[in-house]
Amino acid sequence: MRILLILLIICTLSGCSTFKPEDLQYKEAEPSNNKSGIEYGVYTPPNWQSGERLPLIVFLHGGGGSHYSFERYGAPEYFDKEINEGRLPRFILVTPNGDNGFWENWADGSKHYRDWVLDDIVPVVQQEYGTLECPRHCHLAGISMGGFGALRFAYFARDDFSSVSAISAPIFNKEQADKRKQSLLIRLLFPFKRIFGDTYNEDFIRSNPYNAWVESVEQRKVRLQIMWGDKDYKGILESNEKFHQHLVEHRVEHDSVVYQGGHKWKYWVPNFDRVIRFLLQGSS
Secondary structure, eight states, X not given: OHHHHHHHHHHHHTTOOOSOGGGEEEEEEOOTTOTTOEEEEEEOOXXXXXXXXXXXXXXXXXXXXXXXXXXXXXXXXXXXXXXXXXXXXXXXXXXXXXXXXXXXXXXTXXXXXXXXXXXXXXXXXXXXXXXXXXXXXXXXXXXXXXXXXXXXXXXXXXXXXXXXXXXXXXXXXXXXXHHHHTOHHHHHHOOXXXXXXXXXXXXXXHHSHHHHHHHOTTGGGXXXXXXXXXXXXXXXXXXXXXXXXXXXXXXXXOEEEEESSOSSHHHHGGGHHHHHHHHGGGGO
């Protein structure tokens, strides 16, 4: 009984799940500029076999999460069920580990999260799993911090992806971002200066979603979805509503979804079907 209890505790702490092990494989990339390597997980649909060519989704986790979050909160089981019952198409998904680095190439040169994912992980996954060609069949999605990262990826790699979904993401214009950076708690948790450098430089301003999807015809070729909860964090709820209105005012085509619930995986996972259907519209 004691051994059984210990095993149960270990399983709970490690986020054990009941989905089939072959559905999610954990791997490690070895970027030349990162000695420790970058870990990631790859989800394949039920009964996937080598040679089946499928679209690829790059999924970015939120702050405090990791590449294990996708498994820990039951997303593979959810996708298995939806695919088996014919409600979702088949796809391959890669979920890298981004720590709390905002998925950025840090301004101080110490971290290169965006390059690690786009240059060192995605090409390997494409080759190993034989995914369909980009950009038509390559897509981006992320939750919270990962939603912010997905929007940035879609700007810097707009020729590599056809769609992006930002879920419960902090989508701030420059004034909103500056106000939040003044928070003592935020400054203690995130080294914004090391990550973003001078937020007043032209490149940073141009890459802000408020500017990117309005000023660039090329950027608008990347189909955009934003999703947030009706009980989401106040700042995120307000920022998404404001960004949605900004896009409407500038007649930028996009998909906006308000789900019932707050800023948690238990609300995100049941709405992933909307995300996948949106992303894969152009992959059929």
